[in-house]
Amino acid sequence: MDRPKRIKKLTLPPIELDAKEDALPQAISNHLAFSVGKDDLTATNHDFFVSVAHVARDRMVGRLMETMRHYYDEDAKRVYYFSLEFLMGRALSNSLDNLGLLEETKKSLASMGIDPEEVFDSEPDAGLGNGGLGRLAACFLDSMATLGIPGYGYGIRYEYGMFYQRIENGRQVESPDNWLRYGNPWEFPRQEVLYPVKFHGRVVEYADEKGLLRYHWVDTEDLMAMAYDNPIPGFGGETVNNMRLWSAKSSHEFDLTYFNEGNYIKAVESKNESENISKVLYPDDSTSMGRELRLKQQYFFVCASLQDILYRFSKFHDNCDLLPEKVAIQLNDTHPSIAIAELMRLLVDVRFIDWDRAWKITTGVFAYTNHTLMPEALETWPVELMERILPRHLQIIYEINRRFLKDVMRSWPGDNDLLRRVSLVDENPSGKRVRMAHLAIVGSHKVNGVAELHTKLMKETIFADFDRIYPGKIVNMTNGVTPRRWIKQANPGLAGLITATIGPEWVRDLSRLREIESFAQDPVFRKDFAAVKRANKECLARFLRDRLGIESSPDSLFDVQIKRIHEYKRQLLNVLHIVTAYSRIIRDPAQQVVPRTVVFSGKAAPGYATAKLIIKLINDVAEIVNHDHRVAGRLNVAFIPNYSVSNAEMIIPAADLSEQISTAGTEASGTGNMKLAMNGALTIGTLDGANIEIRAEVGEENIFIFGLTADEVLDFKRKGYVPRSFYSANEELRTTLDMIGSGYFSPDEPGRFRGLVDGLLTSDPFFLLADYASYLEAQKKVESVFVDPDRWIQMAILNVARMSRFSSDRTIGEYAQKIWGVSPLIPPSRA
Template structure:
């Protein structure tokens, strides 16, 4: 296209003033939605608003891309199986600074802003903390003007929709794309083949070295969908590229012509399952195979795309690690390491040593868990069948690595066994954590304790062999989503008090609020904001669950994935203890308390689903006991997601962060709740330790054993039955649950939970921490009586959370690991 014709096609600048926005909305209602004013629905309004915002994002997005190209910057690519970005309408409007203009326009048209916003389907691209962290990181990369791009999967159904049936979790498909996604740009021209199966043929390349060809494979096509990710108060808009699986052929014409229509589309249907749903159950061999294929599908497409763009721009692969940094978010993308080696060896014919040098210098790996069941392993026979070339490369990596280990530690066979990328116990397994560690130049934990435990336990041998490779990068959250969007009244109060909004890009400025903790007038305003948010949450709960909450009670919140190590069951032991005390002593002087749970259990996780049932059975008894009234309520809010979190977190007053010390890598819910003025009751686990250091020990309710004490307890033959027999109140509570007090229709229903505690070893030490937890909860009750002191401490929590901005985390990644700078 000539320069003249290009200039004729230059679009009109998309302005942010109210008249321009009004014109944009009207145009999209007419030309995009295709309806007259009399026919427009709330969803039509949403689509028009979203496209009006997208126009403005697109303009900045293209300018950002051109700027990166002109400056020839080093870029970071963030590979994650999850990106829990939630809804985009409000967040994008706030980041662009046009939320108030939209609000005024909708008011002029007598439209309900919140009702329109609620028509947006939440992007079901993640499960919990891992995906939410990735979304926060994308926000910070753009806000800090850093050249970064995310890669993931465009799940058609994503995480399941959770609903309750008689207190049991039931899963339904979450068809979030049913009405289309106005934020995405399909890229049918960006299409890569992803191969599975086949065999490997060795031959001699013309340069004389041995070469390999992976042949006779089955193909699935990966098609790109792009989503613009705007920064706050900046023109930078970065990209999230998601892959959707497409068949390499729509149907088999031979079968079709023979009348076998099901067989004709069989390959298409099987191919496209790869991007249907997040985390297919790995409880079956077919589900496990699908999950492995899903992981390889997204990293293969991503690596092909990254390498293609790089070579297209630089015409060489030799400078790859100087211009590209790739971050592996957990072990799910770890196959990217042998995949890049495959490309460098089999497509660019580099020597092994040169390919390995480029690979290690390109990759870095974030470890998110030390729990054995969460550290991925894949059976060698499965890899041999699906990815034979990658298994060859992994074996060669392991051979060379163990040779170096043996040279360093001659005769230490046990060390070789521990450090091998291949586990030899039973069916051979590839240890993905080991693979990610050896193939990366930096490996980071996500909180100080977690990182130290990495060095001392799971990766102790690797720490000795690769000193300084393990570094800490404590997690953070974006204040744009988790305060500016989540809590407008508190955002306004802070901005009015400080006289600026700069704190939204520099959260450490919240320390300027510290003196106001001693200001009675400010405390009253802060308390009024919290009360407003509690009333809003009570209204939401009544609408969704049909339960009336007392907004003057203490809102006690535990919102996170349902898992035994997160110890929702310990919370329930306190609930039952508190219930019995109220039941047996009606005149007891206490404060009213509403205990709020939310979270999803993995579909195949029977114990976690039983815990959800127990929550609801206890709630059914407690909430309908006339002797208790409003003094204690228990509520499980179903289908916990980002949008629900945005409603719960601003109203929370007590944040339950009670995982067994040494099991939670970091946590980010603890940060969101504290930032919004909740006091934390928690163990010395994950980022709780650092939060307590920042907000002050007096402003944090600590209980339970630390990680060293837990380890010592287990070494010394921990006996849960000792605590059961020694503590009458604990024994009574466990016997009530086991005896069917809360499940008269099925008295033995919760016996598996009690058995896991009493005869199964109580792996997460609930009984050992119970007494101190009850003591600490009594402290909570006593402090809550003094509303002025509670509010003072809540303000100090908010004021001292500046360290936990994802902006700080991303700056550390950029400086210490990726070596990139703002543009």
């Protein structure tokens, strides 16, 4: 297809600010007046945030247009990252830093009599994600833009993000996170970019003019997906990519008949129901309505995204066989895997491409990232539900499955058990279910794990059959995090020290961090490094005092566990250690102990009763420990509410010890472990996820490893695990569990935690009791090193220096080369 010729070359908006000294303050004042409609006498901090955001956005728009035009001119292959979550956090300081305007903006605000930190703090976190999955997606978008990879993010513009967590009487209480209450200055609404999305209805079979059987999806309930674009600047600003989020809009505003009758609620009922699809992140799926909404969300965003991709592709190409050469779609977990069936529908039913050709195109386009090793966490959908909501897609999945199983039978004739295990449909007596991970594997040309152990276990356990059927399809892509956000922005003191020591190139090339390894022996550098850590700890200590009323000394060991509250992440094991340490102190209050401040933060899923009970236990233990005069401040426990990207940026730089203690073989990778180690925290952890690779990089002598290995866990499961035997054999463990179970920490309700303790004694599915003694021994080693400040600082410096492998730039470079087949493409004027 010929490219359309432009009538004339458009003039792009200015990319740089005027060189005049007052140009930036003037630009801020202009937006305060013309974008916000305020003057500096009535403007709030949030008004100044909006003004500065518009200044940054102005600088990005020209680069965004230039970037997109260059992609078109070069007919570049594009990467589309499909994710139901994007945990972006605050964008202002990150965008200004990537554009090279951060320090200048701070100075300009100060010159105007405005506190820059109050302006930055007034921006709400864009909490469109639950945790690691969404934050990984955000890091990947940053790295794609920084490396010049033609990449787009596609997701949902949730009106309400991850819930706001309050702690009331020690319990988690959820309230809506209305992050869009005051608008979003970063986004561009695209009212003209609207795509229809269908649900329900029925499928009609018919023969076309050639006698071929065709399918038509009719009598559907329709709504519209409207695009909102968010520029994503790479570091240095050479490339600005785009994140496109979809918002649900009703196909009809309201029913005029009901309105004229005076039934105003009924008149807008259909509109409100349609638009609920993009209303909230993670609806409660414990009800049938919640499950239906969840499936609709997944289809809604992939349906709109695929239509958008095909529209962009079709501007310059009329041969769909070229799609794999021009389009790479990465499925971030199973949530978007219905896209495989949807692309087949668009190719077969809408474009009338024959099945085999369409399937070759589809598998050439898609790749799938798996994020879990737990079979119960692999997403499945009841056939009945899918048949009702997406009837044509269920037919397509059945046909994919029929052809797939036929191919398997040819290679393994008579192995009916293999067919049962790999089938895309689980023929469970309690009801058939579609296995979305199986669909993603069969429909993708590459499948990746996110850490070496994770990928190995994928091949050996949950997806062993698929590894045999498709040798070489499952590959490893160890996760990474962006050093721009997680060192330069979160820890400016450390970033400044590194830059002053080795220069600024490390921000783009994290391998340069190795150069500070030689300074681990330099007493001046060690002193400066310790001063940075001390300042960060003082900042967190002030927060704990002012917000939570907890007095903690910056001289104490800051022991941090920040992640989603889940049994397999084993916050409960951490609590067992705290209670043991507490009981040791009250047995002998005069003993010498290493002062410790244990910091927790994280959210439990609203319907996850056990996780919420663990939060209550943490807070009940904190209430007793922090106020016991015998402890005298030597042990403090803090739970920081409403864990978010912004809270993480405060906590991580202050951490001395990073708790990465999930049961071996359960955590796919982890990224918090990387962020904490990059900021000079030493890791105490199991040989799980990326901990193994962190140990290989930083050295066994610079990390505290404990507990069962993944193989030993499997061996325990095979032979039979008896947790009560550990309780009987270990007096301290017995004392600790008895204190919790008897109501020592819950005198108002002595039986509150009895169920938790009984669960550990009878089943203990995540092997807390088996790892307890080893964990305590590792904590003892931690304390023996912490009392030697020179040794601790040296180990911390080596951790920072040796973490270059865990940059998301390295991860994206590997995806680009090994999975997507794309190369960096930076506009010539910016190269």
